[in-house]
Structure formats: C-alpha cells, structure tokens
Amino acid sequence: MFEDALGDLTGDALASPAVSGHDRAAEPGFILVAGDPAIGFAHVVDLESHAHLDQISVHPDHARRGVGTALLEGVAERATLKGHGALTLTTYADIAWNAPFYARHGFTEFADDDPRTASQLAISANEERLGLSRHGRRIWMRRVLRPHRTTDEIAGFLPTVDASPRDVGVLRAVVRRPGPGAREVLGVGHLDVTAGLVGDTWVERGSRRTADGSPHPDMQLNLMNHRLIEFLAQEPGREQLAGDQMFVDLDLSHDNLPAWSELHIGGPDGAVIVVTDQPHNGCGKFIARFGKDALAFVNGPEGRPRRLRGLCAKVVRPGPVRPGDEVRVVRPQATPAE
Numbered sequence: 001m002f003e004d005a006l007g008d009l010t011g012d013a014l015a016s017p018a019v020s021g022h023d024r025a026a027e028p029g030f031i032l033v034a035g036d037p038a039i040g041f042a043h044v045v046d047l048e049s050h051a052h053l054d055q056i057s058v059h060p061d062h063a064r065r066g067v068g069t070a071l072l073e074g075v076a077e078r079a080t081l082k083g084h085g086a087l088t089l090t091t092y093a094d095i096a097w098n099a100p101f102y103a104r105h106g107f108t109e110f111a112d113d114d115p116r117t118a119s120q121l122a123i124s125a126n127e128e129r130l131g132l133s134r135h136g137r138r139i140w141m142r143r144v145l146r147p148h149r150t151t152d153e154i155a156g157f158l159p160t161v162d163a164s165p166r167d168v169g170v171l172r173a174v175v176r177r178p179g180p181g182a183r184e185v186l187g188v189g190h191l192d193v194t195a196g197l198v199g200d201t202w203v204e205r206g207s208r209r210t211a212d213g214s215p216h217p218d219m220q221l222n223l224m225n226h227r228l229i230e231f232l233a234q235e236p237g238r239e240q241l242a243g244d245q246m247f248v249d250l251d252l253s254h255d256n257l258p259a260w261s262e263l264h265i266g267g268p269d270g271a272v273i274v275v276t277d278q279p280h281n282g283c284g285k286f287i288a289r290f291g292k293d294a295l296a297f298v299n300g301p302e303g304r305p306r307r308l309r310g311l312c313a314k315v316v317r318p319g320p321v322r323p324g325d326e327v328r329v330v331r332p333q334a335t336p337a338e
Helices: 002-006 021-025 067-081 099-103 118-130 151-162 226-233 236-242 284-290 292-298
Strands: 029-034 040-046 051-058 086-092 138-144 168-176 184-186 189-192 221-225 246-249 262-265 271-275 311-317 319-321 326-330
Touching: 021 029, 029 051, 029 067, 040 067, 051 067, 067 086, 086 099, 086 118, 086 284, 099 138, 118 138, 151 226, 151 292, 168 236, 221 226, 226 236, 226 246, 236 284, 271 319, 284 292
Parallel strands: 051 086, 221 246
Antiparallel strands: 029 040, 040 051, 086 138, 168 184, 168 246, 168 326, 189 319, 221 311, 262 271, 262 326, 271 311
C-alpha cells in the first residue's frame, strides 16, 4: 500500500520486516487481534502518561470492511478501562489511510507548541533516524479518551482553591513513584533528608537545572493543592497521575508560601520540609492526563501566582508522613532593613 502511494521502497524502513509479536507482547501495553486466523491487529504501548498506538494493520484482502475501525475503537475502549486519558499516535499527514483516517475517528494533530514528553521525543527521534520523514510530513495526533475540564470550568473553580487553609492545612495523599509511570499511594511515607520520599525515584531522575545533570537538591518533593487535582482528575484513582508526591489541602500561592517557608507535618516533632524557589511547571504529561486547557491555565497568569501546578520542596527534618496529618506553615522571618 505504501509503494502504491510512494513508489519503490526497496531497502526502505517502511519495507523492513515488522517487529515480531513476541517482541511486541514483551512491552508494557496490549495487543488486540481481529480474526482467527488473524486478519488485523493493533499494538498499544503504555507510556508514562498515556497510551500510544504503535501499530495498527489490516491485511489488504480484508481492507475497507470496517476491521481497522473496529480495532481502533477497541483500542480506545481498552485504553480507557486501563485508566488512560489520551491515546496518541504518529502518522503521515497526507496519506489517505493515515492522518485523514484517524481524524475521522476523533484524533487531532498536535499543535506546534504542544510540549512533548521524553517518550514522545524519543519516538520522533527514532522515526527521524529511520528516515521516515523523507516520504512526507510526520505528525503526532491525539484522541482524548476522557472529557477534560475546560478553561471556563477551571476558572469557575478558583474560589474553591482560593478558600484553601492558609496557616494550618491537611496532608491528603502521599504517592511514591517507584519507576517510570508507576504510582504507589501510601498509608505512611518516610521523608529523608538525602533521599526525599524513601522509595521514590527522585534520586534517579536527572535535572536540566543542575550543571552535571544530577537530581536537583531543591526539587526533592513536588506538592500540589488537593482541591485542584481532585477537580481535574474527576475520579479518585486518577489523582496520583499528576506525578506529585504529596497532595495537601493548603494555599500554595506565592503570597501565602514565599520561598523558604517551612511546612511542619504531623505535629511539633514531625517531619519538616521547606518550600524552595524552583518553579514547578506543567508539561506534556500534564496535557495527556488532564488536557490542554488545564496545562494552559496552571501555567498562565491565574495559575502561576497561585502555584496551581504545585511547588518544589526539600526535606530538612526526616520523619513519617500520613494522610490526615496536620500541615502547619512557618514563614521565613523578614530580614530587618539596614
């Protein structure tokens, strides 16, 4: 089919042998097969923030009979049941059974300024290495699987966020990230001055903000307002997808928590963390999980002063932390004017 559209592909990546079913099955995700014997299949990979349609193929003898559409809808249903908020793919923009087909089934092209996740950048880099772009424009497309909050809805929710406690709040959830895309909601977490949240992968995550690419010491922890993530996620099981380790019922705005404010968790002898001056911004993963409107809002003029995407902190006194713990604010003392 590609040769009919593009000409002789001898030696080209598009004519290379496909990845085997065994190799596909070894990746995190799932495979749907149509027919017995098979006449088509779809392979979906679970990325760190969404589901990605790596391949969908129908035997030419069975084309134009709805098999591809059935596989595509089956993929969307299965990915939704697995908790994904979006399904992505890469394809050719101008080949009829590529982007135009997907557009008829709810996929839209990424905008040029849409941020890409690390996994998406790696996929694009591999396609470039294979030379796929010499046959035409390659694009990313996305189908939203769950309705996301709109800009107007988020703006209307601001009074609820603004009513969060200012001086004494509550820790609502502690989430450990043991691996890429993995989440563990903890009944008790342990904060450590060196490791941050014990068992979390912060210690393995490099940072573009350090000279040597090592983990940034002022970004051990990410905290987010629980009222907002509860609103954006819409389902309790999706709140931890934000990727923050702690969700608190507390006003996280710059006005309320200037940099170097302390948060005392669990009473006077409990753990203490300090708010740092490192920004915590939404990224491509946030789009995949909660939508473009949410990303634009938290990174926009209403969101940044309120730290709607959250804040960065580090541990200054170790100790256990539990959902329900009191979170008491101790703001830095003003320096007397000389």
